[in-house]
Amino acid sequence: MQYTFAERVTHMDSSAIRELLKVAEQPQIISFAGGLPAAELFPLEEIKESYYQVLSAKDPSVLQYGATEGYLPLRQEIAAQMGMKGIMTEAENILLTNGSQQGLDLLAKLFINPGDVVLLQNPSYLGAIQSFQSYQANFMTIPTNKAGIDENALEVLIKHNQPKIIYLTPTYQNPTGITFTTEERKAVLRIARNYRVPIIEDDPYSELCYDGQAASPIRSFSTDDEVIYLGTFSKTLAPGLRLGWIVGGKNLIAKLVIAKQGSDLHTGTLLQRATHYYLTHFSPTEHIEKIRHAYQCRRDLMLSELKKAFSNKALWTEPTGGMFIWLTLPEEYNTLKLLPKALATNVAYVPGTNFYVNEKSHNSMRLNFSNPSPAQIQQGIKLLAKIL
Amino acid sequence: MQYTFAERVTHMDSSAIRELLKVAEQPQIISFAGGLPAAELFPLEEIKESYYQVLSAKDPSVLQYGATEGYLPLRQEIAAQMGMKGIMTEAENILLTNGSQQGLDLLAKLFINPGDVVLLQNPSYLGAIQSFQSYQANFMTIPTNKAGIDENALEVLIKHNQPKIIYLTPTYQNPTGITFTTEERKAVLRIARNYRVPIIEDDPYSELCYDGQAASPIRSFSTDDEVIYLGTFSKTLAPGLRLGWIVGGKNLIAKLVIAKQGSDLHTGTLLQRATHYYLTHFSPTEHIEKIRHAYQCRRDLMLSELKKAFSNKALWTEPTGGMFIWLTLPEEYNTLKLLPKALATNVAYVPGTNFYVNEKSHNSMRLNFSNPSPAQIQQGIKLLAKIL
Known part of the structure; x- marks a missing residue:
C-alpha cells in the first residue's frame, strides 16, 4: 500500500552516522566513526x-x-x-x-x-x-x-x-x-x-x-x-x-x-x-574516574599519532574532554568522497559535512577516540594518513 | 521565564486517568480506575x-x-x-x-x-x-x-x-x-x-x-x-x-x-x-494461562456482583476478554460529578466522558477488574452501589 505521510516526513532524513555504523561494524574495520563509549569499561x-x-x-x-x-x-x-x-x-x-x-x-x-x-x-x-x-x-x-x-x-x-x-x-x-x-x-x-x-x-x-x-x-x-x-x-x-x-x-x-x-x-x-x-x-564517581583515565590516554595517543602522521598536512582540535577530535584537511580534500577509500583500507570516520546545517564544510571529519583501543588508534591513524 | 510554546501545545491535555490514579493510589481506596495488570502475578x-x-x-x-x-x-x-x-x-x-x-x-x-x-x-x-x-x-x-x-x-x-x-x-x-x-x-x-x-x-x-x-x-x-x-x-x-x-x-x-x-x-x-x-x-504461554485464569475469575466475580447490586438499575458490557467492564447508569446520573463522592467512600472508577471525542456520554464509567483482588471487587461494587 502507498501511504500519504504528513508534511513533516519530507524533512526527516535517515541518520548518515547510523547507516555508516552498519558498515563500520565489520570486525576488520578500525572505526573512529561511532560515538560509542568503550564497552569493556561498562560496570557489568x-x-x-x-x-x-x-x-x-x-x-x-x-x-x-x-x-x-x-x-x-x-x-x-x-x-x-x-x-x-x-x-x-x-x-x-x-x-x-x-x-x-x-x-x-x-x-x-x-x-x-x-x-x-x-x-x-x-x-x-x-x-x-x-x-x-x-x-x-x-x-x-x-x-x-x-x-x-x-x-x-x-x-x-x-x-x-x-x-x-x-x-x-x-x-x-x-x-x-x-x-x-x-x-x-x-x-x-x-x-x-x-x-x-x-x-x-x-x-x-x-x-x-x-x-x-x-x-x-x-x-x-x-x-x-x-x-x-x-x-x-x-x-x-x-x-x-x-x-x-x-x-x-x-x-x-x-x-x-x-x-x-x-x-x-x-x-x-x-x-x-x-x-x-x-x-x-556503588561508587559511580570511582567508575567515572576509571573511564576518564582510559579516555584521557586514548585522546593523548590519538593527538600524538595525529601529530606524527598529519603534522603540516591538517589541522585538528585538541579537546580537553569528551569523545571526539575534529580534523580539517586542506581545501582540496573531500572527506565524503574519500570515505569509500577509507573503508576499503579498513578505517572509518564520519565526514564533517553530516554535522552541518546551512553552509557546510567538505574537508573535515569527526574522529572518535573513546571506543577504539589504543592499538587500534595507532594503527587507524596510520591507515588514515596513507589514504590522504 | 514565560515560554512561547508551539501551536500544538494548546491541543495537549493532561491525562485525567493519570491525575486520578494519584488519588486512587492511596491504600484505603479500592480502585477500579487504573488500567493496571495484577502486580502479584508478574513473573518476578x-x-x-x-x-x-x-x-x-x-x-x-x-x-x-x-x-x-x-x-x-x-x-x-x-x-x-x-x-x-x-x-x-x-x-x-x-x-x-x-x-x-x-x-x-x-x-x-x-x-x-x-x-x-x-x-x-x-x-x-x-x-x-x-x-x-x-x-x-x-x-x-x-x-x-x-x-x-x-x-x-x-x-x-x-x-x-x-x-x-x-x-x-x-x-x-x-x-x-x-x-x-x-x-x-x-x-x-x-x-x-x-x-x-x-x-x-x-x-x-x-x-x-x-x-x-x-x-x-x-x-x-x-x-x-x-x-x-x-x-x-x-x-x-x-x-x-x-x-x-x-x-x-x-x-x-x-x-x-x-x-x-x-x-x-x-x-x-x-x-x-x-x-x-x-x-x-521460560514458558510465556503457561504464564499467560495463569493470568488468564486469575482475570477470568475476577471478571466473573465483578459481573456477578454487578448483577446483585445493579440489576435493573444500570447496564454493563459482558466482555469475553481484556481488563475492563463498561457500566452505563440511567440518563439522570453524571459519573464525573459523582466521582468525589465515590472517592470519599473509598472507591474509584474512571468517568466515561474521558474516553470520548466529539459527542460524549456523561452517565457511563470504566471499571477495571484485573488489578483489584477478588475481595476488593466484592467490597468495591457494594460501595459503588451505595453511592449511586
Whole structure:
C-alpha cells in the first residue's frame, strides 16, 4: 500500500552516522566513526547486582506502570548530583527520559512550529538537528570569529531573527570537542535573557574531563529557568540502558509530562529502580574516574599519532574532554568522497559535512577516540594518513 | 521565564486517568480506575533470572548502543509469535518500541498533519486520543447501530471525509471491553482498502481471552499492509518494562526507524536482551494461562456482583476478554460529578466522558477488574452501589 505521510516526513532524513555504523561494524574495520563509549569499561557486575537486588526485594511494583515524571528517589538523587555541578534544583524540576535524545524530541515538540528558527552551533550534534528538522524548524548558526563566539554578531542575529530556541552543547561538543569559556557562557545567557529566548543546554560529556574540571554549566548561571538542561547516563554508566533527564522550571516540567504521556507513558520502572540502586550502593564517581583515565590516554595517543602522521598536512582540535577530535584537511580534500577509500583500507570516520546545517564544510571529519583501543588508534591513524 | 510554546501545545491535555490514579493510589481506596495488570502475578523470578543470565554472559554489548529497529533475535521471536495469531510476517517488518504508546506516537508523527481526520471508536483509548491530539488531528467516530458497526454509514463517512488513519482496538477494547466480530473486521478492512485508508490495529489485550480464543487480528486478513499492527508485552509480561512492537510493511518500518532515531535512538538494549532470554528460556504461554485464569475469575466475580447490586438499575458490557467492564447508569446520573463522592467512600472508577471525542456520554464509567483482588471487587461494587 502507498501511504500519504504528513508534511513533516519530507524533512526527516535517515541518520548518515547510523547507516555508516552498519558498515563500520565489520570486525576488520578500525572505526573512529561511532560515538560509542568503550564497552569493556561498562560496570557489568555492578549493574547485574543492581538488577538482581531490585528484583529480589519481592516488590512487584518494580515491574508495574509508574509515574510519568519518573521514580521520585532517582529524581532526588539526580537533583543532588546536579548540585555538585552548581545547578541548584529539586526533584520536582526533573523529568526522566529515554536518554537525552528523548529530551530533545519532547522539547522540540513543545517549542517548534513549522518554520520556527533554532539557533545552534555549526557543526552541531546530528541527533539534535534531526529532532528539530522533524518538527520543520529552520536553522541559524552561532556566529564565531578567531576569538570564539562573536558576541556582537550574535546579538544582532538574535535581535533580527528572534529564534524560538538556542541549542548548545557548550562542553566538549559533539562533533568538534570544542568548549565554551565561562565568559562565552555568560555572554550567550545574557543575550538570550535580554531577548527572551530559552537555551537548551545539552551536556552529555562534562564528566569526561581530562585537563582539570569542566567549566560550570550555563544553567548554573541562570536565575529564571532561561536554560533547560539535558543530562544522561549514556556516557557515565551505559548508553544501552537509555536513561537521561531534563532539568527545567516546574511549569515546563508539567508540560513535558503531558508530552511524555502521549509519547510513551513513562520511562521503564525497573530501569529506574536498578539505576537508583547502582547510584546509591556503588561508587559511580570511582567508575567515572576509571573511564576518564582510559579516555584521557586514548585522546593523548590519538593527538600524538595525529601529530606524527598529519603534522603540516591538517589541522585538528585538541579537546580537553569528551569523545571526539575534529580534523580539517586542506581545501582540496573531500572527506565524503574519500570515505569509500577509507573503508576499503579498513578505517572509518564520519565526514564533517553530516554535522552541518546551512553552509557546510567538505574537508573535515569527526574522529572518535573513546571506543577504539589504543592499538587500534595507532594503527587507524596510520591507515588514515596513507589514504590522504 | 514565560515560554512561547508551539501551536500544538494548546491541543495537549493532561491525562485525567493519570491525575486520578494519584488519588486512587492511596491504600484505603479500592480502585477500579487504573488500567493496571495484577502486580502479584508478574513473573518476578523469571525476569530476575533473565537479567541475571544476560548480564552474566560477559558480553558488554548488552549495555551498548543498539540498532534502532531493535535486537534482531527478539524481532525474529516476535515474528514467530505473530504467526501463531495468523499474522505471517518477518523480523524486517517489526520495529521495537517503548510500549505500544510509543508506536502510536511515532505513527501519529508520520501520518498526521494539523487538521487531518482520524476515524476511531467512540469511546476510545485515551492514550491514543492524546497522541493524535498532540499532532492536531480532528476526530470522526465509527457509526454504530444495534447490530454493531453500521457498514453503510461507515462507507459514506469514509468516502466523504477521507480520513488519514482509522484507529481501532478491535479486541476487548479499552474502555468498553467490546470486541468486533470477524465479519465486522473484514467489513472495515474492505471499506478501508477501497478508499485507501490505513488502519492502525491496537492489540494489547487479545491474549487475555476468557471465553474461547480471540477473533483473528484484522492484520491477518490484510494483503497489502493496509493494517499496521501494534503489540505489547505490557499485559502478558509487565508494563514497567515498557516494551512493545509495530508490525508493518518494510517501507513503513524504514520511515518509522527514522522517526524513532529522532525520538530516542532506540529501545533499551538490556531490556530487549533480557526479554528475549525470558521468551526463549521460560514458558510465556503457561504464564499467560495463569493470568488468564486469575482475570477470568475476577471478571466473573465483578459481573456477578454487578448483577446483585445493579440489576435493573444500570447496564454493563459482558466482555469475553481484556481488563475492563463498561457500566452505563440511567440518563439522570453524571459519573464525573459523582466521582468525589465515590472517592470519599473509598472507591474509584474512571468517568466515561474521558474516553470520548466529539459527542460524549456523561452517565457511563470504566471499571477495571484485573488489578483489584477478588475481595476488593466484592467490597468495591457494594460501595459503588451505595453511592449511586
